[in-house]
Amino acid sequence: MNQKADSLVDKGGVWFSEPISTYAAQSDSLFYFILILSIIMFFAIGFVMFWFMIKYKRTEERPEADGQLIHSNFLEISWTVIPTILCLFVFYWGYKDFLTMSIPPVDAMEIRVTGQKWFWEFETADNGLKTTGEFAVPVNTPVKLIMTSKDVIHSLFVPNFRMKRDVVPNRYTRVWFEAEKTGSYKLFCTEYCGDAHSKMLATVHVLSDEDYEKWVDKNLSSDSVPLDVIGKKVFDVKCSICHSTDGSKKVGPTWKGLFGSKRVFEDGTSLVADDDYIKESINEPSAKIVSGYKGIPMTSFLGSVSDREIDGLIEYMKTLK
Amino acid sequence: MSELDSKFIKHEVAHHFESAEQEFDTAKLGMWTFLGQELLFFSALFVAYAVFRFLYPAMFLEAHRHLSVNMGFLNTIVLLISSFTMAMAIRSAQVSNKKHTFIYLLVTLVCAGMFMVVKYMEYMEKFHHGLLPGRWFTGEGTSEVLHIFFGLYFCLTGLHGIHVLIGMGLIIWLLIRTQKGEFYSEYYTPVEMVGLYWHLVDLVWIFLFPLLYLVG
Amino acid sequence: MSEHYVVPVKTYVKTLLTLIFLTFVTVKIAEFDFGSLNVAVALFVAMIKATVVALFFMGLKWDKGFNAVILITSLIFMAIFFLLTLGDIETRAQTDKVEAMRFGINSPVNIIGEGHSESHSKKH
């Protein structure tokens, strides 16, 4: 399922990307309402201002003002009351839509989301399917996301759905959506979360019911896949942001030739990298910090990488000579 | 005035003021504005207190038992007395009684010192039980977030303590100037200003005492 | 400047005695349990004490009105700060608790950075 995500720019209008969720189009219409009012007001203000500037231009013959009108209760009241009414109206409209966005339908399908520097993990409650960097939902089905973070604040944003909510550590936040059209949609992290913030991306696949079944089956049956293939897959979504495979230095040390090499640590001790060391580095990154990487904390992957996946990573690492 | 002339140094009104009265009122207005700022400065800590009290009520109940009401009570009384002597110092300056001004200020300073000594003893006792701020916290308790209370406790009392120390510095400065004879019925602005500041320090403690020591 | 009101010593002494008396009151009533009103009662007494300090020791009673306006303004903004922040926390926590019960939260958070917080992680 590596189909390319839908373009945000090419589809949809000048302002927004194509509205996909049930509440997207409704929320956009409030924007267009404000936009039209603003354009009218903007040009009215601009026109009057420039008209006055031309009409009342200071000349040799007319050095002083023609009149000194300084007070009009009628004007003051009207330009206080009219904007107030408009603002309250806009507030009410926005609030109503916001409630629709906030309160998920009772029968919504649940997906638990975990944000961690710098990738997204998704677990579907019904079938226990765990994926990283992408997830799939059936079309025309309400889906509720229950989200938490393992380290700092992230924020989950899918422009096509007009859906965004911060993902806060030690708390659960939630959003919901119901996609009306199949396709793949971009998901961004929008709360600044560190070096690779701009690479913390994911894709939402909205699939027809049959395709969704197939997708679930394919992803659940990963046990038969060889270890190093699993490892490569995990590496690509969870590790590649900070670690390279070609010897170049990223946030963390490269994996090329790492396995079996001698590691020198910040505290002066050293060790040959074996299976246990790799496992420890994944589960307790701060136990041994390789010299030169102090102060760049790696978040623990304890619980988010299964033992089998760790074995896979080690096998994959062995192939990187 | 002639009798006063020999004892006191005459105050010159700054060039941009019309009169001593205007200068005094302006200074007082400025000081009150500054005190308004102080209130908001402390308020964030009180908001944090309220928030965590709301989030972890059981922890607060447990935590306040670690504090000694007697010490808190003693400190409250000491601060109240110092506020009284401060007010008396201002009054003495108003009536040009240099000797009394000096004595009252000195008593205020001694009270402030006593307050800090009691605070020091309290802190030592907390440290002894491992109730240290933040990362050094090793205290025993049933609540796993007990350290938050002591985080707040040390922030609140610490910040208040810093204010007391600053106040002590200011009082010493006043003592020196009093000794030189700079304050008399026509000019006692600095005494009045430091007095206001000192009462505010007292005011903050009036709230800290019940919130930290008494109410679980 | 000699026209400033000089407060009689007696007033100051009375103020001090009132304050000390109220301190005793605070300590004594803390021994009774008013349930959820505990904080309210304690704060009520504290506010009386604060008012006494402001009026007499700080001289607001005899002072120019504007200084009191400044004080009250600051208090109003403090109240705004309290009310709106707590307005969020109080209405938010309920949703969280519901969620927490359903999903059995026990700290999903790993401690980031060096291992300086062992004492806390042990307890989690």
Added chain:
Amino acid sequence: MEHEVDKRSFYEVKKGFMSWAITLDHKRIGIMYLVSVLIGFGLGGLFALALRLELITPDKLFMADKMYNQSFTLHGAIMVFLFIIPSIPASFGNFMLPLMLGAKDVAFPRLNLASFHIFLLGAAFLVLSIFLGAVDTGWTFYAPYSLHTDTSVVCAVFGAFIMGFSSILTGVNFIATIHSLRPPGMTWFRMPLFVWALYSTSILQVLATPVLGITLLLLMVERVMNIGIFDPSLGGDPVLFEHFFWFYSHPAVYIMILPAMGVMSELVTTFCRRNIFGYKYIAYSSIAIAVISFLVWGHHLFVSGQSDFASMLFSLLTFLVAIPSAIKIFNWIATMYKGSIDAKSPFLYFVAFILLFCIGGFTGIVLGSLSLDVNLHDTYFVVAHFHYTMMGGVLMAFLGAVHYWWPKMIGKMYNELLAKIACFLIVIGFNVVFFPQFLMGAKGMPRRYHVYDPEFHVYHVISTVGSWILAVGFIMVLYYLIQSLRNGEKAPDNPWGSLTLEWKTTSPPILENFESTPSVTCGPYEYKGSPS
């Protein structure tokens, strides 16, 4: 006690480094602030240019991830703390406030000097932090990221903490000055509107800044000692930090914009030779903005996990703050009616302010609506919005103030033609930079992205090109102002024919401001033909 008034300008009375470093003269302190904020603006501007250049390609051009993050943080922190907040109140406020009131100095000259020194000290810490592993948290220092990053958060935060005190003390000083040092006859409603704006700004400075101070202090304590107030891994609440931070930082944007609005009132009356329309409404709306601005901070938290109830409340209050701003704009436009309008360069900045600030304001309405904010929050739409208000608003007013008061402060005239051309360049460049950002933000381009989806490429290229036009405009301003300093034509005492008191003394003013204390018998803007 009559004494001989020194008729030399305040520059000539004393010379040398110490005559500036320990001066108690509000005019010199104002000039020193002006120089400092201009240096701050230059520094922040360099970071902005570097950021825009980096973003000309979707992938890495010349900055690593971390360096990009540090650059946008420093751009933000420097622009906010070193430029916008002190820009108008500290520099022009200091210089003009006593002059406009007909006073000899601010109420507490020594405190004023102390504020400046504190400001420099804070600025030094902020600049020092660049060399100690520049901070990369974003200028908002959000916990828990700021608690765990290895960059110099403590140093930068300490700098901001110190500068906060400078701001508070300036506020205290101005409030006392406005209350006590008005000359005979100048009632509250005879004060120039710039003074009203400074008064409401001072209220904000005094009541909001301390909360920033304690918040930053707590952040430092939390970072050093892990007390667990903001750190979620210790049971703290990171959203509480956001509440604390925005309790200050939302009023702070009004600390920035209110003095700018004050400048606008001065510009429109002077260059239209018109008594202001709706004086009391403008004055009261300044106070209203100051008060309401304290009630709206939660609109930065609509998607943060704040409760829905709180979001609703904050959204409603947010709309209320739009009203007084709208009232001001309508009143200024009405002031132009039947005026005698002379479109000199300061007035062009007035026009630019109105147009750009309107766009900023309208998009503010969009962002204040709960449902729309969900989609637009933390995208380039927000970036464009606050640059339209802060840069399109405050910076235009700042430039307007520079051009308006330059003859008074320096005593020299500048090249009017170059000034007009520069103004056009700046306005055009500004729109080229920021308008595409509205579009790409609405399309979903998140802010603070170092590498971005190539489909946003074209917007970023336009934006970057605009930043060069903008830079050329600023360099032009710098060029002709330096030229004016060196051999500008001597300015008359009142080149624009203004009526406020600062124009009643010489250009530049004498040390004691006025030869004799002016007495006031009418409002500040009673131009010819005013109803009495």
